[in-house]
Amino acid sequence: MLTHNTLDQLRTLKLDGMARALEEQRTLPACHELSFEDRLGLLVDRERSWRDSRRLDRLLRQAKLKHGDACLEDVHYGASRGLDKRLIAGLADGDWIRQGQSVLLTGPTGVGKTWLACALGQQACRQGFSVFYQRVPRLTESLHMAHADGSFGKLLTQLARTDVLLLDDWGMTPLDQAGRHDLLEVIDDRSTRSTIITSQLPIEHWHAWLNDPTVADAILDRLVHRAHRIALKGESLRRKTQEKIKTTNPS
Secondary structure, X not given: OHHHHHHHHHHHOOOHHHHHHHHHHHHXXXXXXXOHHHHHHHHHHHHHHHHHHHHHHHHHHHHOOOOOOOOHHHOOOOHHHOOOHHHXXXXXXXXXXXXXXXXXXXXXXXXXXXXXXXXXXXXXXXXXXXXEEEEHHHHHHHHHHHHHHOOHHHHHHHHHHOOEEXXXXXXXXXXXHHHHHHHHHHHHHOOOOEEEEEEOOOHHHHHHHHOOHHHHHHHHHHHOOOEEEEEOXXXXXXXXXXXXXXXXXXX
16 A cells, blocks of 8 residues: 555656656565665666656657657768768767857768758757757748748747757758848857758858858858868769669569
8 A cells, every 4th residue: 555655656746767666666576675775776767767768759859850760870981971980979979069069061962961960960869959950941931921920039039949950951942031031030049059951052152042141141150160061972872772672672
């Protein structure tokens, strides 16, 4: 009876990890031989693990990564890709996020820019940072709609508070004047936060894409000077995958 009351109290206090661990201890004879301090330590460890797991699940749901299964452990470092293992290892520790630095991923279509960006995003979630993925065309559309319904300020605040904003397909479509200024607002509000950008355009062409010298200077000044640059090379991974499928299953 006492144990049932304790379990109920643990769940009431939202200590679900400890409650589950206590139930398991009751069924494991080996645990009965442990001291009170040892058993309590196991309960606390389980609660911490439970909370970390739930927090990671929440962060990954909020991130809305395009490639939710992407992770740095699965990165391929083929010589033709131009990936620096030391740079990726350095990014894995998360210091670039703590220092408010950014990552700029460029390269032709299909070389894995978005996948690598999502892997960096997942790594950030593992370390407890908030992440949000958005394609730039969709972001500018959302900002335009936010002006219309009066939620522009609220959306800017949400984006500004995100530890890592992942902007995919940068430079994919032209921007109008309103879109350029909205993008500047987003980047300016994140002056102490980290941004990951993927683009088919080389960085030296971004100024021309923004198509407004004043706005372009302001945006690039906030992004480029404190950023890690990764220029991916090689053939399209999508094409390689399709060719492999055709070879394996010829029609």
